[in-house]
Amino acid sequence: MNYRLMWRKAVNGVMLGLTGVCALLAVSVLFFILGYLVWHGGKALNWDFFTKLPKPVGEEGGGMANAIVGSAKLLLLASLIGVPIGFFGGVYLAEFGGRTFAFLVRYTTDLLNGVPSIVIGIFAYSIVVLPFKHFSTLAGGVALGIMMIPITLRSTENFLLLVPRSLHEAAMALGASKWKTIATVVIPAAYRGVLTAILLALARVAGESAPLLFTAFSNRFWSRGWDQPTASLPVMIFTYAIAPYEDWHRQAWAAGLVLLGLVLLTNLAARLVMSRGMSARRS
Amino acid sequence: MIIVKRLAMLALLLGLGSAAQAQGDPMLVNGAGATFPYPIYSKWFDEYHKLHPNIQINYQSIGSGGGIRQLLAGTVDFGASDGPMSDEQLGQAKVKVLHFPTVLGADVPTYNIPGVTQELKFTPDALAGIFLGKITKWNDPAITAPNAGVKLPADDIVVVHRSDGSGTSYIWTDYLSKVSEEWKTKVGKGTSVNWPVGLGGKGNEGVAGLVKQTPNSIGYVELIYAIQNNLPYGQVRNSSGAFIKADLASVTAAAAGTAKSMPDDFRVSITDPVGKTAYPIASFTWLLVPEKISDGAKKKAIVDFVRWMLKDGQKFAEPLAYAQIPKEVVEKEMKAIDRIQ
Amino acid sequence: MATVPIAVERAGPGWGPRTLLRRLRSGDEIAHLATLCFAASVILITTWLVYVLWVNSALPRHKFGLHFFLTSVWDPIFDQFGALPFIYGTLVTSAVALLLAVPAGLGAAIFLAELAPQRISDALTFVIDLLAAVPSVIYGLLGIFTVVPLLRKYVQPFLHSTLGFLPFFQGPHYGVGFLAAGVLLAVMVMPFIISVSREVLLAVPVDQREAALALGATRWEATWKVIVPYARIGILGSVFLALARALGETMAVTMVIGNNPRISASLFAPGYTIAAIIANEFTEATGDLYLQALIELGLVLFLLTFILNGLARLLILLTTQRGTAQE
Numbered sequence: 027m028n029y030r031l032m033w034r035k036a037v038n039g040v041m042l043g044l045t046g047v048c049a050l051l052a053v054s055v056l057f058f059i060l061g062y063l064v065w066h067g068g069k070a071l072n073w074d075f076f077t078k079l080p081k082p083v084g085e086e087g088g089g090m091a092n093a094i095v096g097s098a099k100l101l102l103l104a105s106l107i108g109v110p111i112g113f114f115g116g117v118y119l120a121e122f123g124g125r126t127f128a129f130l131v132r133y134t135t136d137l138l139n140g141v142p143s144i145v146i147g148i149f150a151y152s153i154v155v156l157p158f159k160h161f162s163t164l165a166g167g168v169a170l171g172i173m174m175i176p177i178t179l180r181s182t183e184n185f186l187l188l189v190p191r192s193l194h195e196a197a198m199a200l201g202a203s204k205w206k207t208i209a210t211v212v213i214p215a216a217y218r219g220v221l222t223a224i225l226l227a228l229a230r231v232a233g234e235s236a237p238l239l240f241t242a243f244s245n246r247f248w249s250r251g252w253d254q255p256t257a258s259l260p261v262m263i264f265t266y267a268i269a270p271y272e273d274w275h276r277q278a279w280a281a282g283l284v285l286l287g288l289v290l291l292t293n294l295a296a297r298l299v300m301s302r303g304m305s306a307r308r309s
Numbered sequence: 310m311i312i313v314k315r316l317a318m319l320a321l322l323l324g325l326g327s328a329a330q331a332q333g334d335p336m337l338v339n340g341a342g343a344t345f346p347y348p349i350y351s352k353w354f355d356e357y358h359k360l361h362p363n364i365q366i367n368y369q370s371i372g373s374g375g376g377i378r379q380l381l382a383g384t385v386d387f388g389a390s391d392g393p394m395s396d397e398q399l400g401q402a403k404v405k406v407l408h409f410p411t412v413l414g415a416d417v418p419t420y421n422i423p424g425v426t427q428e429l430k431f432t433p434d435a436l437a438g439i440f441l442g443k444i445t446k447w448n449d450p451a452i453t454a455p456n457a458g459v460k461l462p463a464d465d466i467v468v469v470h471r472s473d474g475s476g477t478s479y480i481w482t483d484y485l486s487k488v489s490e491e492w493k494t495k496v497g498k499g500t501s502v503n504w505p506v507g508l509g510g511k512g513n514e515g516v517a518g519l520v521k522q523t524p525n526s527i528g529y530v531e532l533i534y535a536i537q538n539n540l541p542y543g544q545v546r547n548s549s550g551a552f553i554k555a556d557l558a559s560v561t562a563a564a565a566g567t568a569k570s571m572p573d574d575f576r577v578s579i580t581d582p583v584g585k586t587a588y589p590i591a592s593f594t595w596l597l598v599p600e601k602i603s604d605g606a607k608k609k610a611i612v613d614f615v616r617w618m619l620k621d622g623q624k625f626a627e628p629l630a631y632a633q634i635p636k637e638v639v640e641k642e643m644k645a646i647d648r649i650q
Numbered sequence: 651m652a653t654v655p656i657a658v659e660r661a662g663p664g665w666g667p668r669t670l671l672r673r674l675r676s677g678d679e680i681a682h683l684a685t686l687c688f689a690a691s692v693i694l695i696t697t698w699l700v701y702v703l704w705v706n707s708a709l710p711r712h713k714f715g716l717h718f719f720l721t722s723v724w725d726p727i728f729d730q731f732g733a734l735p736f737i738y739g740t741l742v743t744s745a746v747a748l749l750l751a752v753p754a755g756l757g758a759a760i761f762l763a764e765l766a767p768q769r770i771s772d773a774l775t776f777v778i779d780l781l782a783a784v785p786s787v788i789y790g791l792l793g794i795f796t797v798v799p800l801l802r803k804y805v806q807p808f809l810h811s812t813l814g815f816l817p818f819f820q821g822p823h824y825g826v827g828f829l830a831a832g833v834l835l836a837v838m839v840m841p842f843i844i845s846v847s848r849e850v851l852l853a854v855p856v857d858q859r860e861a862a863l864a865l866g867a868t869r870w871e872a873t874w875k876v877i878v879p880y881a882r883i884g885i886l887g888s889v890f891l892a893l894a895r896a897l898g899e900t901m902a903v904t905m906v907i908g909n910n911p912r913i914s915a916s917l918f919a920p921g922y923t924i925a926a927i928i929a930n931e932f933t934e935a936t937g938d939l940y941l942q943a944l945i946e947l948g949l950v951l952f953l954l955t956f957i958l959n960g961l962a963r964l965l966i967l968l969t970t971q972r973g974t975a976q977e
Contacts (some may be wrong), residue, residue, distance in 0.1 A: 028708045038868035048757030049766070052840055053774055056781045059792060082351035083370075084537045084629075111688050117686035134696045140959035142898025142923045145948045149699045152706060159383045161339070175692060205681035226783075236900035236925070238778070240933045246351070247358075247365045249336065253690045254337050255367060258687060258789045264901060269514035270521050270538040275795075282788050293783050297776070308718020309976065341933075375934030378941075398936060456934045465822035472909035474726070474934040500936065503725035508824060509909025511930055522798070523824060 036103035060286070066281025070276040075284075080246055080257075086273045087202030090281055092248050096163070096256035097232065100242060103167025103252070104231055108174025109224055115175070116182025116220075119210055133170075146172055147237035154243060161255040166242025170231040177227035185219030186212060200228045218299050225296035259285045329574075335362065338610050341369045342376020342389030344478045344512040345414055345531045346594045349629045351387065357614060364610050370512055374460050374500040380597050386607055388597035391476025392483070393576035394502050405600040408575040409615055409642055409650065410564075413553035413564050413632040416480045417542035417590070419535045420527040421463065421520050422447060429543040430455040430552045433589075436545070437489035439466055439527060441496075442506035447525060454551065462525070467558075469519045469528030472509025480592040481529045484580040488589075504637065513516015532560075533630045547589040548581055558601040559588035560632040567633035575642070593634075601650050612649055619643060636642040679774070700952070705947035709939050710758040718946065724911040724927075726936070730941035735911040735948060739828065739921035740951075742904060744896040745916065746832025747839055752889055754836075756878075757845030759885075761853035762844070764873050782841035790905035793834045795879060798906055817915040832905040835899055839892035846891060846966065850884030851877060853970045877932055884969030890962035894955045900925040906944040924951045 074089040082090035115135070119128050150169035156160055189212050197207040214219070235258070242256050244265065249256035259281050266278035323412070347370040354366040369381075373390035380388035383400055393408060418431055438444035444451055447461040447553045471478045482498040496502050501521045510516035513534045520528040521538055532555050533541040544552040553559045563582050571577060596615065602608035620643055623633045634642075710718055710731060721732030758778075762771045803824030809819040854877050862872035908920020909930060924947045931936070935941040 034868050034871070038870040041874070042872045043962060045690070045757040045761035045765065048754045049761040049774060051754060052758045052781070053845060054776045055837055055840075056777055056784070059781075059784060061798065062792060063795055082355045083348045084533070084688075084866055087791060111691055114685045114688035114691055118682075118689040122682045122685060123689075127686075127689075131692055134693045136963060137956060138692065138696050140898075140955045141696075142900065142925055142951055142955055144898070144900045144928050145701075145703070147953050148700055148928065148945060148948045150701045150889070151932070153698070155384055156382065172695060175695070177688075179692065204678045206677070208681070212921075229783055233787065235785075235787045236929055237783075239929055243341075244369050245337075245367045246369075246567055247335075247353070247367055250334055251338070255339060255369070260901075261793055263787045264905070265514075267794055268511055268518055268905060270517035270534065270540075271514075282791050285785060286788055289783055289785060294781055298877065308799075372934050374931075374936050378934050378936050381936075467822060467824055472930050474931065474936060485661050499727040499728045501934075503723060503727070503730075503930070504910065507910060509922075510928075511909070512902075519826075522794075523802075523826075525822075648663060 029267060052131060057132065060290075061280065062161070062284055063283045066276075066279035067281075070280035071283065074282050075277065079248070080262075088260065088277075090257070090277065091244065093257035093259050093262045093281070096242070096245070096249055097260075098237070099163050099249070099252075099256065100147045100166045100170055100258055101228055101232055103163065104170035104174050105224070105228065108178055108227060108231075109170025112175045112178025112227070113182050113220065113224075115179040116186060117213070119179070119183040120186035121204070132183075133181050135176045137167075138172070139180070142236075143169075143173060143234050144236040147240055150237060150241045154297055158253065159240065160253050161243035162253045163242055163249055163256045164252045164255065166238045166258065167252075169241045170234060173231050173234065173237070174227045175259055177230060178223055181223030181226070182220050185216040185223065188219065189215045218302070222296045222300045225292050225299070229292040229296070232292070233285060233289050235264050237275070239264075261263035333584045335365050336606055336610060338364065338366045338387070338607060338614075339369075339385045340366060340376075340389060340596075341371050341379050341385045342390045342597070343594055344370040344431040344514060345346055345372040345391040345475075345477045345480075345592075346389065346412060347513070347529075347539070347630065348533045349626055349631050352629065353618055356622075356625065357617060360617075361613075363562070364501060366610075366614065370538075372471070372473035372512060372513075373476030373479065373499070377500075380472070380599070386602070387599070387611060388514070389595065390479075390500075390597055391592055391594040393578075393595060394597065402599075407598050407600055407645065408513075408595040409598060409645070410575050410638055411618060412594055412632055412634060413591060413593055414562050414630075415479055415532045415560045415563075415588055415591045416484070416529045417532050417535050417555045418527060418545065419530055419540045419542040420515070421524060421540065423524050423539050425459060425461065426541065427456075427459045428541060428554070429459065430546070431543045432546045433485075433488035434503045437485050437492050438549045440468060440470070440507070441492060442468070442507070447475055464525045465528035467523050468504075468507030468617065469510055469516050469523070469526050470504050470507045471501070471512070471516060473511050473515075475512075476500060476592075476594065477513055477529065477531055480580060480590060483578055483592075484590045487581040519603050536630055544582065545589055547570025547587055548583055548586075549585045549587075551585055553586065554589045555591070557630065559586055560591045561635075563587040564593070564632070566646070568637045571638050571641055574646075575638075575645070589603055590618060591632075597647070598649060601649060608649060612646055615646055616643070656795050658822075672869060703945060703949040703952060707942050707949050709942040710946045713939065716788070718943075721952075722911075722913055726902050726940050729937065729939055731939070733924075733943075733947055735870050735913050736922050736924045736927055736947060737950070738924040739907065739911075742828050742829040742917070742921065743907070743923055744833055744893055746828065747835035747896045748889060748893060750833065750836035751840040751843055751892060755840045755888075755892075756847055756885065758840075758844045759847035760873055760878070761850060763848045764877065775848065778841045778844050782845070786838070786899060786901040787905075789834050789838055790902040793902055793906040797833055801825050801830055805829075808917070812919075818917045821832075821914070821916045821918045822875050823918060824908060824920060826906050826908040827918055827920045828907070830908075831903045831923070834902045834906060835896045838902065839896050840897060840922075842892045842895060843888050846888035847881075847885050850881045850888065850966065851925050853884070854880050880967055883965045887962045887965030887967075887969070889957050891966065894958040894962060897958070898925055898951060904929045914945055924948075 070156050078089035145170050150165050154165035159220050197211045244256045245257045263281045266274040335558050350368050376388035379385045448463045463537050478498045486498045488495040510519040513530045516528045517530050517534040520526045534618050544554045562581050619639050626633050722734040723730045723732050802823050806823040813819045858940050859872050862876040904926040910920040911922045
């Protein structure tokens, strides 16, 4: 072997090794985050965390029961707004979309997907909080709902397009109208894919705190109905983490663990639904 | 499809549930504002809720600036601030806003210098110099001169201030404007100013958090935040030339002069007062209540709370290191409550 | 609210009795129209959003004009608002993030696309997709309690003593600041770079690599000199996508940036980003001009991400289509 070739082989080895290190690094970040949260959050988690209301400032103990319920309510509202628009919008693009208008919808959806969450917060504040004169669960739900639309819409479209054309044609040949074909053949076939999309969208907005700061605001008590401010897990983590109290830090870790656990589990569930039902790969 | 249906059902159930609850529901009164009195406020609202289970007062400490803003925008039922509203802000309000002093508190310079456990003494010039960015090392003569015997490091000073609109900042800058001509012209006083140096922390909580975490830092917080977090805080030289530590007596002394000459709208500054034992960076903190509250039940709840706070509530102040409102002022406030319609 | 009757009027001509009857003959038209409405609402919402941002930022736009972008004083007391420190902070933190995340992300993507066996690659990609799902506020939490102290105690003193002659690594070691925000952002955007770059690399036709290997190139040479250049536009697209995310990222940055509207060359210094100042000051801006200046910042952020996202998608589309066109 000449010197030149040895050099090239060495570079080959080193560089390929480095790419492996990069991959390892990226993957280990997740395990670091998980490990750290389990370590700190696990110690802090107790029954009170899930059942009690927060204590007055500086007093130890209490929990985040209201924030957990608050987050659930916000997600429910968000799905009520985001899922129908995203789902039917996706059906439109996959089944009816013309050229120009469909392009416009696709383009705007991608645009909306890229809008920073804090800007969505400004929007929700302007259209819900100001007119109603209330920080409210509703406003927070609207903000999160808007964020869910683009994810649900584009994935629904993708999954519907993955349904083989032959299924369409078979149904049409049997005399079914187009919408009947869609409702009874296409959507059931893509059902798992769409469910995955919705779960992923939920997981994404579940961790959002920026748009909630000035929409859902926060609440030390239970938030009743939909027109009162509400606590939510991500906002609580933010407030507790930047504060000086040790006990709040402890609870922030616990909340972080719960939130991350929920988000990752939802992601896992989504994959599971996906891998069981469809062999087609996402684009 | 099934999911959509299930979601709709769930929503319906939850909706019905909350509607049914609404009948015998506790009433929620929303307030927001200052973080300076947040420890005592959250204690009060907690105690008050125990006495009156059907009233919940949700107070969010978003800063005095936020309290004023959200009150003007009508998104909260009452606000709270440690800087009185300016004439301009009052002019913007659609309804007249009343100020009710609740307790007295103090801004203290709190620091985190590794190896220094003694109580530092600060002259007004030193504080102004540090926050103007002119004094940058801990061993600057302006700091060391009154602190003979304390070994201060040659490290850079990390200044921590508030990033949000804050009454604590208002008190601090109001004081610095009174003692430093340069501060007055360059920076001025207000709830959020254009800080010459430093890191910004959100809320008194955020500043205390940053100071606690950052070696060689100095910030200003309400007294209780320093006490609760075991942060050392310094003495400040008052107008009579004595170094005074912030405590109940020295803060009460600061208000003594103004107690008898309290203006009708309660908007008054007590920083840099005369008095040998007075702590120079103290202030009243105010609840901001609209003069007209259309919802009768809410109006009653707020009025009742203010009355309770001025009488029974005051006893919770001292354990949290806030000073009680002077008697003369309480009497005056009791009369002012009747102006709420 | 007032727009509803107008919309009906506009739709008027198409709703004549005869056309209506014909349309209703099959349910298709109803389904078409119904889904169309949902699709159109996306456009409506987005337009409304831009409209809200535009209308509510009229005051500072008229008062400051272009000066808004060129002045660096943010002084609510004297009603002076300049966006420069925030734009600067946003760009600097994003640049630091990309500087760290692009090489690492690209390396990982090459490993996943070119070297790792299919099953390992899929498993790792899954983990990296999970990483992308970690909420921003959790990155912030870890940022405050691990990244910031590490930077202050070890990284900053080290950089100071080795590269301290550069203006970027001078000044006191606060821990919080541009560097902390940049590091957090790097970790946050890396998953996006990895998964998009991997897709793009996988879309490169196999014959490209085979040709290079046949000519005697080592595996690394085939990857670096043939495949990566072939996919470069798509990789650039992934970088733009990451940049767009970094620019708009709010919570994690707000928690570690130091919240100080100042322009400094040193990465150790505290700064501020557009998203962070909106998060901190939006609820408490006391004057109308103040509030609207914040909304104008929101508009700026919107436009920045709008342009970057558009570019990113175009670039990714270009490469993946070129790749698949030959299949």
